Amino acid sequence: GENVEQHPSTLSVQEGDSAVIKCTYSDSASNYFPWYKQELGKRPQLIIDIRSNVGEKKDQRIAVTLNKTAKHFSLHITETQPEDSAVYFCAPNTNAGKSTFGDGTTLTVKP
Amino acid sequence: DAGVTQSPTHLIKTRGQQVTLRCSPKSGHDTVSWYQQALGQGPQFIFQYYEEEERQRGNFPDRFSGHQFPNYSSELNVNALLLGDSALYLCASSLGSGETQYFGPGTRLLVL
Numbered sequence: 001g002e003n004v005e006q007h008p009s010t011l012s013v014q015e016g017d018s019a020v021i022k023c024t025y026s027d028s029a030s031n032y033f034p035w036y037k038q039e040l041g042k043r044p045q046l047i048i049d050i051r052s053n054v055g056e057k058k059d060q061r062i063a064v065t066l067n068k069t070a071k072h073f074s075l076h077i078t079e080t081q082p083e084d085s086a087v088y089f090c091a092p093n094t095n096a097g098k099s100t101f102g103d104g105t106t107l108t109v110k111p
Numbered sequence: 112d113a114g115v116t117q118s119p120t121h122l123i124k125t126r127g128q129q130v131t132l133r134c135s136p137k138s139g140h141d142t143v144s145w146y147q148q149a150l151g152q153g154p155q156f157i158f159q160y161y162e163e164e165e166r167q168r169g170n171f172p173d174r175f176s177g178h179q180f181p182n183y184s185s186e187l188n189v190n191a192l193l194l195g196d197s198a199l200y201l202c203a204s205s206l207g208s209g210e211t212q213y214f215g216p217g218t219r220l221l222v223l
Contacts, residue, residue, distance in 0.1 A: 031209070032209050032210070034211070034212075036214075042216075043201065043214040043215060043216050043217055044154065044201070044214050045214070046211060046212070046213070049211060089153050089154070091153075091154075093209055094209060095208065095209040096166070096167055096208060096209065097142065097144065097159045097161075097166060097167050097205075097207075097208025097209050098156055098159070098167045098169070099144070099146075099154075099156055099212070100156065101146075101153035101154045101155070101156075102153055103152065103153050104152070104153050
């Protein structure tokens with residue numbers, strides 16, 4: 001089955017700094033690459049996603065980059081704010097619909 | 112336009128009992144996936160239903176079963192509950208498999 005690894009597991013930054021989280025996967029059939037944000041006690045919420053035919057996607061302060069050859073994709077958050085503090089999950093997905101979530105990265109943004 | 116809904120929100124059961132959790136997908140969605148999220152971990156894929164059939168299954172024993180109804184809503188059944196089944200159970204809906212998923216608020220199950 002798919003093996004998914006996220007790094008780092010915890011990340012602490014000062015407000016205004018950038019944060020980068022990397023996700024490595026093993027299944028070459030994966031073709032959909034979302035990132036979810038989960039605040040304490042709440043449901044995972046999609047924040048950005050990318051398909052395998054695209055290398056980069058940006059939405060305001062958030063961007064995702066994909067390297068299919070190396071089988072990794074990364075979440076980039078610029079100008080971080082305290083409300084960005086949460087757990088972030090990557091979840092590569094195949095056409096068949098099976099999502100494999102990473103173990104999560106706890107991001108803390110210090111004011 | 113209602114999002115994904117789940118019921119109940121919380122549930123307490125004892126070991127050996129059976130439980131049924133329910134999910135209504137986002138309007139227009141036809142695919143429902145179920146996940147188990149233990150405390151401090153990422154969601155683990157249980158199975159996915161499309162056209163009333165189980166299409167994909169994760170690494171869960173057959174104590175975990177499900178059903179999808181003609182209106183696309185879904186149920187997750189867990190038999191012979193174990194203490195280790197205590198978790199947040201999340202339902203996610205999408206329009207087809209491999210597409211953007213929207214999660215419900217989850218059902219928190221505690222097995223005593």
